[in-house]
Structures are given as C-alpha cells and as structure tokens.
Amino acid sequence: MKIGIPKEIKNNENRVGMTPAGVLELSKKGHEVFVQSTAGDCSGFDDKDYHAAGATILPSIDRVYEASEMIVKVKEPIEQEYSLIKENQIVFTYFHFASNQNLTEAMMNNKSVCIAYETVEDDDGTLPLLTPMSEVAGRMAIQQGAKYLEKPVKGKGLLLGGVPGVPPGKVLVLGAGTVGIQAAKMAAGLGAQVTVLDVNMNKLRYVNDIMPSHVVTEFSNEYNIRKHLQTSDLVVGGILITGAKAPKLITRDMLKLMQPGAVIVDVAVDQGGCVETTRPTTHEDPAYIIDGVVHYCVANMPGAVPYTSTLALTNVTLPYVLNLAENGWENACEKNNSLAKGLNIVKGTIVCEPILAAFDWNKSFA
Numbered sequence: 001m002k003i004g005i006p007k008e009i010k011n012n013e014n015r016v017g018m019t020p021a022g023v024l025e026l027s028k029k030g031h032e033v034f035v036q037s038t039a040g041d042c043s044g045f046d047d048k049d050y051h052a053a054g055a056t057i058l059p060s061i062d063r064v065y066e067a068s069e070m071i072v073k074v075k076e077p078i079e080q081e082y083s084l085i086k087e088n089q090i091v092f093t094y095f096h097f098a099s100n101q102n103l104t105e106a107m108m109n110n111k112s113v114c115i116a117y118e119t120v121e122d123d124d125g126t127l128p129l130l131t132p133m134s135e136v137a138g139r140m141a142i143q144q145g146a147k148y149l150e151k152p153v154k155g156k157g158l159l160l161g162g163v164p165g166v167p168p169g170k171v172l173v174l175g176a177g178t179v180g181i182q183a184a185k186m187a188a189g190l191g192a193q194v195t196v197l198d199v200n201m202n203k204l205r206y207v208n209d210i211m212p213s214h215v216v217t218e219f220s221n222e223y224n225i226r227k228h229l230q231t232s233d234l235v236v237g238g239i240l241i242t243g244a245k246a247p248k249l250i251t252r253d254m255l256k257l258m259q260p261g262a263v264i265v266d267v268a269v270d271q272g273g274c275v276e277t278t279r280p281t282t283h284e285d286p287a288y289i290i291d292g293v294v295h296y297c298v299a300n301m302p303g304a305v306p307y308t309s310t311l312a313l314t315n316v317t318l319p320y321v322l323n324l325a326e327n328g329w330e331n332a333c334e335k336n337n338s339l340a341k342g343l344n345i346v347k348g349t350i351v352c353e354p355i356l357a358a359f360d361w362n363k364s365f366a
Helices: 020-028 047-052 061-067 101-109 131-148 178-190 201-210 222-229 252-257 267-271 306-335 353-359
Strands: 002-005 032-036 056-058 070-072 090-093 113-116 170-174 193-198 215-219 234-237 263-266 287-290 293-296 343-346
Touching (some): 020 306, 032 061, 070 306, 131 178, 131 263, 178 193, 178 234, 193 222, 201 215, 215 222, 234 267, 263 267
Parallel strands (some): 002 032, 032 056, 070 090, 170 234
Antiparallel strands (some): 287 293
16 A cells, blocks of 8 residues: 655644654555655654655655555644545544534545544543553643743742642642543642542542542532632643543633633643633644633644654554555454544545534535
8 A cells, every 4th residue: 555644734743643663564564655755853753764664755745645545644634735635545643523624524525534543442442542642641731731830921820849838739630531640640740739520430449549649539520620620720621522522611600710820731622622711722822811811722732742752653553554554444444343433534424423413414415
C-alpha cells in the first residue's frame, strides 16, 4: 500500500504521524511510504532519518495526498486539506467529529474512509490509541494549570504545592479516567490537595487504592461540583464519552462560585468541552478569562511536547497501520473488532452512532 505522512499544519501542532522506526517496519513489508519534507523536524526526526528508513521524501503536502492510498496523521484535517483528500482514500487520525460539523460535512462530501484513533476500542472498553495522548494531556494539565495560577498570566498568584507554613492549592479533577488519574498523580506529586469526582464507583475505588491520602474521591453530581468550585484553585476537566460530545458539567453561572484568578484546564475541549464557557484555543494564544476565571483550552495539548507524544503515539498506532496496509480497510476491520469501531465515516456515510446523535442527521446526505 502507498502510505502518506503529511506535515501537520494545525496551529502549533508539532507532532508527526509516524516515526522513522514506523516507516522502517512498513518498508520492510514492501509498502511505499511518502513523507512530506520537514514533517518530523519539530519531533526530532529529520528527512535523512526517514529516507534512511525507506521513505520517499516529497516536497509538498499536496504531493503526499496525491501519491497515497492511506494518510496517517495526528490531528484532524483542517480546511486547507479538505480538497486534497480523495474518494476512497483512507484517513487514519484523531477526528473528534462530534464537536466539528464543518469537518464532518467535508469528510462526507469527499467520500473518504475516515478511521478515528479516538474511537478504536478494545473489548474491555479501553481506547488504546487515545490512552497515550490522554496520559500526556492529563500530566500537562497540571503543568499548565500551575503556570496559569501565576499572577503575570492573570492567575490568583498561588504556588500549587505551597511552601512550609503556607497551605498548598486545591485541585478539582472531573473524571477518573486516564486524563483524571494522570492529572491527580501530577498534582499530588506537587503536594496539592486533590479531589477527584466521577459517577463510576469502580473508578473511584481504584483512585482510592492507588493514590496517596491527600487525594480524595467523591461521587460526581451538581451539588458536589458546586461545593468544590467555591474553594478550588485549579479545575481539570477530563470527561470522555467515546465519540460523543462531552457533557457540560460546569455551566456559565457556576463560574461566579469560583475565586478570581482560579484556573480551568478543559482537556475535553476536543469533544466540545465539559465547561459551558470552553472554546478551543491554540498554543499561540492558549488562555482567556471569563468572570475572572482563567480558561486554558488548547485543543492539542500534547503538541507542545512532540518528541514524547510522537513516540508514544506511534507505539500504539503502528500495529493498526500495518494491519490496514497489509489487508486493506475492509478486511482489516472485518477481522479486528477494535479497529472496526474506529470507522466513523465511510464513503459519505456516517457509521458511528454518537456522531449521528451529535448532529441529529440521517446517516448520509441525500
């Protein structure tokens, strides 16, 4: 199969869809890999690395799309890429369709085969291609949240871990999934007081078992959220419903409960955010303030640490890329139920129910 690795052109997206090690594995099996020149530079991989691994280096993004049967990316195509995607072309990447109607319509119109990393799901309910980026984002949420609590960036001027004689900050984590657990671990490591909310008691029991005593759990409901917002210095939104829009757990009126200069980091922004006042931001302009509360809502947080993120992502995506390349998307998805769940849009038809629910559409255009 002919596989293309274009350079990411989303604002400050520094990751790349595949490492040279991944290219080598594909090349060894006889597949052709086309890599756009400088695609891996920001992740620490230059054109020579890819060429040595067997890739053909192409000078422009349009050449990569034109030459390839399958495109392997990191982030969803943006508007400049819509016209480059061909009918029947496989696009394997993070899509998050439920929060982006324009993207959804564009991918239906070009009749490509869209396989989304974030909905590939194992039988036990885990999301193997989302997990490593959720781990990165959960850890980064605390790093960024601690930074935006500083006064020069309009935070309340609080050191999250405190110092002797001064109490540490309070962190509220919404969701005890991968993002929430990693955020709680990082916050606890800094010495913050951490509360984790979730509606799944098994997840809360797990958090209780693995975390130190200054990480506490409570059942998630509106009453408890409102209670904790009054004293929380940093709130991390880590809610995920696979393939669907995130529920709005914090509404606009709740911001008035929070202290001026408190910070919200909404990691769920890719799926529309779990805070009513969330809107996607970029690493170039990452934060904004509403009702005195600092919102950090960067939609591609792991893009700030591309070396770590690219390695972590390729570790998990490569087996699926190999499967698709060896067998074609139809046979691969027929034999691999996890991969089949990654199918979101096939030749103009939405095949993922949460996307249909998000927009209340028929399954395809008339």
